């Protein structure tokens with residue numbers, strides 16, 4: 885499972901690097917062609933022409949054990965002795 889640790893893009897038109905830090909943190913670059921939103925919850929991109937307008941700079945973290953997994957493993961009794 886991938887967790888977003890940085891929600892960021894670089895605009896290829898003005899060179900501005902923008903980062904969305906919170907869920908409703910909508911940030912546009914200097915020229916206004918690209919925007920990011922969603923913070924560390926989801927990745928939302930806005931662009932004027934195509935995805936070539938920006939370079940993806942987001943960083944992810946591989947999370948092996950989710951809260952759900954932990955809860956399931958607690959419920960399964962350990963039968964290996």
Ligand SMILES: [Zn+2]
Nearest residue numbers: 895898913915
């Ligand atoms: Zn721009």
